[in-house]
Amino acid sequence: MRHNFILFTKNYYSFCEEYFGRYIHHAPVIGNGDSKPDIETKLSELYSYIYDKLGEETLNHWFREVPKKYFNKV
Structure with a gap:
């Protein structure tokens, strides 16, 4: 997004x-060589940040509703 x-x-x-x-x-x-745990940690931090600053509704919209609607994934 x-x-x-x-x-x-x-x-x-x-x-x-x-x-x-x-x-x-x-x-x-x-190509920074992040390992899977590093990426998972960064995603968790990103989700937390979005939740704290923009709210649960925005987090769900960006990472659940939009992918379902436009990419048929989740």
């Missing part, structure tokens, strides 16, 4: 300022 949101730069910038107090840059890391 974030990758798509970034394309709408003005909206993304405003969102970041409102909810995080700063602009969050996109800085992908490719």
Whole structure:
């Protein structure tokens, strides 16, 4: 979802300022060698952060409803 949101730069910038107090840059890391436990830990931290900042409804929408609707997965 974030990758798509970034394309709408003005909206993304405003969102970041409102909810995080700063602009969050996109800085992908490719081939960093993360092990599976590291990835699971990072996902858990991401889910917790989204839940705490944006709420359970947003977390469920982004990671349950959207994948079902657009990718037929979950």
